[in-house]
Amino acid sequence: MLEPAEEAAGMDGLEDGGESAQNWKLTLAYDGTDFHGWQLQPEKATVQGELAAAIERVTGERVLPQGSGRTDAGVHALGQVASFAMHAPIPPANLARALNRTLPAAIRILQAEHAPAEFHARHSAVAKTYTYRLFRRDVCPPFLARYVCAVHGALDVDAMRSAAAAVLGEHDFSSFAATDPDRAQRIAQQEANNVRCITRSEWDEPESGLLVYTVSGSGFLHHMVRNLVGTFLEVGRGQRSPQGTAELLRIRNRSAAGATAPARGLFLHSVTYLE
Amino acid sequence: MLEPAEEAAGMDGLEDGGESAQNWKLTLAYDGTDFHGWQLQPEKATVQGELAAAIERVTGERVLPQGSGRTDAGVHALGQVASFAMHAPIPPANLARALNRTLPAAIRILQAEHAPAEFHARHSAVAKTYTYRLFRRDVCPPFLARYVCAVHGALDVDAMRSAAAAVLGEHDFSSFAATDPDRAQRIAQQEANNVRCITRSEWDEPESGLLVYTVSGSGFLHHMVRNLVGTFLEVGRGQRSPQGTAELLRIRNRSAAGATAPARGLFLHSVTYLE
Numbered sequence: 001m002l003e004p005a006e007e008a009a010g011m012d013g014l015e016d017g018g019e020s021a022q023n024w025k026l027t028l029a030y031d032g033t034d035f036h037g038w039q040l041q042p043e044k045a046t047v048q049g050e051l052a053a054a055i056e057r058v059t060g061e062r063v064l065p066q067g068s069g070r071t072d073a074g075v076h077a078l079g080q081v082a083s084f085a086m087h088a089p090i091p092p093a094n095l096a097r098a099l100n101r102t103l104p105a106a107i108r109i110l111q112a113e114h115a116p117a118e119f120h121a122r123h124s125a126v127a128k129t130y131t132y133r134l135f136r137r138d139v140c141p142p143f144l145a146r147y148v149c150a151v152h153g154a155l156d157v158d159a160m161r162s163a164a165a166a167v168l169g170e171h172d173f174s175s176f177a178a179t180d181p182d183r184a185q186r187i188a189q190q191e192a193n194n195v196r197c198i199t200r201s202e203w204d205e206p207e208s209g210l211l212v213y214t215v216s217g218s219g220f221l222h223h224m225v226r227n228l229v230g231t232f233l234e235v236g237r238g239q240r241s242p243q244g245t246a247e248l249l250r251i252r253n254r255s256a257a258g259a260t261a262p263a264r265g266l267f268l269h270s271v272t273y274l275e
Numbered sequence: 276m277l278e279p280a281e282e283a284a285g286m287d288g289l290e291d292g293g294e295s296a297q298n299w300k301l302t303l304a305y306d307g308t309d310f311h312g313w314q315l316q317p318e319k320a321t322v323q324g325e326l327a328a329a330i331e332r333v334t335g336e337r338v339l340p341q342g343s344g345r346t347d348a349g350v351h352a353l354g355q356v357a358s359f360a361m362h363a364p365i366p367p368a369n370l371a372r373a374l375n376r377t378l379p380a381a382i383r384i385l386q387a388e389h390a391p392a393e394f395h396a397r398h399s400a401v402a403k404t405y406t407y408r409l410f411r412r413d414v415c416p417p418f419l420a421r422y423v424c425a426v427h428g429a430l431d432v433d434a435m436r437s438a439a440a441a442v443l444g445e446h447d448f449s450s451f452a453a454t455d456p457d458r459a460q461r462i463a464q465q466e467a468n469n470v471r472c473i474t475r476s477e478w479d480e481p482e483s484g485l486l487v488y489t490v491s492g493s494g495f496l497h498h499m500v501r502n503l504v505g506t507f508l509e510v511g512r513g514q515r516s517p518q519g520t521a522e523l524l525r526i527r528n529r530s531a532a533g534a535t536a537p538a539r540g541l542f543l544h545s546v547t548y549l550e
Contacts, residue, residue: 031417076418105420142306143351143422145380 021085024095025115026051026065030077031106033146033264037073038080040064047071050107051082051099058098059088068121068128068271069220074263076147078131079110079270083121119273127199127272129216130225133265134233137209148210149229149265155236157211161203162242163235164213167228167249170197174252176231178223178260194221194252203232214269223260231258296360299370300390301326301340305352306381308421308539312348313355315339322346325382326357326374333373334363343396343403343546344495349538351422353406354385354545358396394548402474402547404491405500408540409508412484423485424504424540430511432486436478438510439488441520442503445472449527451506453498453535469496469527478507489544498535506533 028051036044040052051065065082090098096112103109118124135148136155167173174194200216213229231248234240240258248257303326311319315327326340340357365373371387378384393399410423411430442448449469475491488504506523509515515533523532 029417031420100414105415106417108414108417110414139375139383139385140380142304142381142383145306147418 021087022089023085023115023117023119024083025111025113025119025121026082026084026096026099026109027111028077028080028082029108029110030080031146032071032074032076034106035073037075038067038070047077047080047107048082050103054099054103055084055086057102058095059086059090061086061088066121068125069268071266071268072223072263075266075268076264077268080268081121081125081271081273083115083119083124085117121271124273125219125271126274127216127218128220129200129214129269129272130220131267131269132213132215132225132229132261133267134211134213134229135209136211146264147267149262151233153237155211155233156238157203157205157236159238159242160232160236163232163240163245164201164203164215164228166242166245167198167201170195171249172252173221173224173249175248175254175257176224176227177221177254178227179254196220196224201228225266226261226263227254227257227259229261229265233261234258296362297364298360298390298392298394299358299367300386300388300394300396301357301359301371301374301384302386303352303355303357304383304385305355306421307346307349307351309381310348312350313342313345322352322355322382323357325378329374329378330359330361332377333370334361334365336361336363341396343400344543346541346543347498347538350541350543351539352543355543356396356400356546356548358390358394358399360392396546399548400494400546401549402491402493403495404475404489404544404547405495406542406544407488407490407500407504407536408542409486409488409504410484411486421539422542424537426486426508428512430486430508431513432478432480432511434513434517435507435511437517438507438515438520439476439478439490439503441517442473442476442524445470446524447527448496448499448524450523450529450532451499451502452496452529453502454529471495471499476503500541501536501538502529502532502534504536504540508536509533 030047034045036046038047040046040048048065048067052063056062063084063086065084068081071077092112092114096109099109133148135144135150140148140150172194173196177194196217196219198215198217200214202214204212204214206212215225235242305322309320311321313322315321315323323340323342327338331337338359338361340359343356346352367387367389371384374384408423410419410425415423415425447470452469471492471494473490473492475489477489479487479489481487490500490503510517
């Protein structure tokens with residue numbers, strides 16, 4: 001389905017006199033600290049808005065790049081993917097270089113490539129991986145403060161690993177989904193489906209003082225990774241048992257699980273597509 | 276000599292009824308990106324201003340912490356040192372912890388300690404070390420962009436090393452000093468002394484893509500490190516010969532040397548005091 005902005009720009013390849021648009025795939029990294037999230041908003045700096053403006057400056061075409069998913073304000077990306085169609089016949093490496101010259105340094109295009117016409121960054125994604133970084137030493141260096149959640153006090157990492165393993169597989173993650181104002185209505189309409197399949201869920205200590213959660217899955221509900229991390233932290237502090245995690249999934253009630261961990265520790269690591 | 280703010284707060288230990296003030300030494304790190312430099316300025320966020328405000332919130336005392344030197348807007352510190360005197364009888368570890376709770380995350384107290392009455396962060400310093408970080412790969416990760424200067428194209432690192440070695444020892448660094456509006460007057464008053472002694476000046480590649488200049492010396496003129504780096508970069512690009520560096524020192528003319536490298540790559544690494 002075409003986005004309104006694409007339609008306005010004649011991006012469908014049918015209504016523009018036969019000249020067909022090229023579909024593009026961009027892979028990008030960003031520091032989300034100073035953006036109001038991914039999604040375009042009037043009068044606010046957002047990653048999607050900066051990207052659309054940069055594409056227009058470089059090619060003269062107005063398109064709305066579609067992300068693999070929205071990231072919230074303060075959430076970072078190492079490998080976000082965006083897709084859009086446009087007519088400008090620019091070689092991929094040149095587009096990447098030209099966009100990086102005009103984008104803020106907090107957003108970098110890692111790769112620009114042609115994509116098949118049916119490719120869509122969100123609809124074509126088959127899996128995503130997120131990481132969440134906890135910093136455990138007393139004083140968090142100012143150069144890390146934007147990219148970690150600093151935690152104090154002892155943590156039982158084995159218990160956190162055990163709780164993380166309990167969410168592997170296919171489950172209804174309603175207990176870990178942000179409260180959605182439209183949810184009651186959606187449930188009434190039988191549209192709510194909070195079942196997701198998690199294929200990786202583990203805690204690692206890549207270096208002293210840093211504790212990193214990595215989670216891969218078929219898809220993620222709003223705030224799901226941050227709610228999982230907040231719950232695992234309560235397990236690490238001894239406020240919950242790791243064995244209780246399965247029960248949390250079963251009862252499908254957001255108020256049963258832990259607090260939402262802060263945005264700044266979260267990175268969209270990568271998005272997976274079928275070749 | 277007392278600063279005005281210290282005088283106003285009765286910090287001299289004589290005019291306050293005999294209760295003598297304790298002298299303090301703070302070691303701190305900061306991300307300078309979002310500050311208008313070290314020095315207190317009305318209506319602007321500065322590191323000295325944030326620190327003074329935090330000390331007042333914690334202890335109720337108004338003091339003006341003296342830095343080992345000013346850092347410009349955008350320059351970072353791994354080990355800046357500040358000194359001040361105050362009456363609050365707070366244990367050093369508690370002061371550090373309390374300040375870190377109230378300071379922005381971009382400023383962290385690494386150590387707070389009592390200091391002898393005669394200690395002054397600037398006057399007592401015997402040497403300083405700065406580092407400057409160049410990033411050489413095509414695309415600079417957004418998470419590094421605040422902390423490096425990204426450079427493109429080939430660099431002759433051996434030539435840069437040779438030029439860096441040429442500034443070792445005692446020299447007049449006028450060619451590398453920022454133009455000072457008061458300088459003509461100071462020269463007339465025979466107060467200008469741009470002679471400094473450099474004891475370390477070298478380029479290293481601690482990891483692929485990162486090129487780091489480290490310089491230690493008895494003291495540094497305004498913009499001196501950034502002007503040295505800008506000049507060494509021109510040597511690396513083949514725009515100057517490394518052999519020309521000695522001549523640059525000899526002619527003592529700012530316009531003969533290279534451009535000023537951007538603030539964001541520069542870190543005040545550490546300040547040395549006699550025990």
